[in-house]
Amino acid sequence: MSRQRLAAAIVALATVAACTAKEGPKTPLARRAGLPMVDTSPAAIANNPHTVLPPAAKAALDSGNADYRAHRYDAALAAYRRASALAPAHGAPYYGIYMAASALGQKALADSALKAFSARTAESGEILSDSLMKHAHEDTARRS
Numbered sequence: 001m002s003r004q005r006l007a008a009a010i011v012a013l014a015t016v017a018a019c020t021a022k023e024g025p026k027t028p029l030a031r032r033a034g035l036p037m038v039d040t041s042p043a044a045i046a047n048n049p050h051t052v053l054p055p056a057a058k059a060a061l062d063s064g065n066a067d068y069r070a071h072r073y074d075a076a077l078a079a080y081r082r083a084s085a086l087a088p089a090h091g092a093p094y095y096g097i098y099m100a101a102s103a104l105g106q107k108a109l110a111d112s113a114l115k116a117f118s119a120r121t122a123e124s125g126e127i128l129s130d131s132l133m134k135h136a137h138e139d140t141a142r143r144s
Contacts, residue, residue: 057086057093064096068103076100084116091120 053061064079080096087093097113 053087053090057083073100073103091117
């Protein structure tokens with residue numbers, strides 16, 4: 001048996017052992033922290049405009065993210081605006097608009113985009129703050 005197959009067999013056995021170990025009932029972290037639970041059933045996800053982006057909107061959002069990371073803020077702003085037109089109920093494009101407008105020094109646009117983002121995420125039951133989203137955006141930029 002090759003080393004790779006042996007390693008794969010060991011990982012598979014360890015996974016099976018971990019999955020079949022006797023544990024007490026699991027409690028979601030949100031419930032332990034006293035936070036509201038979000039419905040993550042397939043039906044809820046499929047019908048939630050906050051979690052589902054049409055392919056064209058996702059492509060525009062991804063393009064905006066790539067432009068933002070490359071410091072092409074005007075192009076990023078245009079892509080985020082395209083994404084927001086294609087998915088007006090989704091909060092992510094508005095956060096992109098906020099980030100790009102902030103980088104361009106367009107305070108009024110950044111403020112209105114942040115309000116639009118907050119309005120869309122507050123209704124989704126998610127707990128997202130400006131600092132949390134900014135941190136997530138910076139982490140994504142570091143990985144690319």
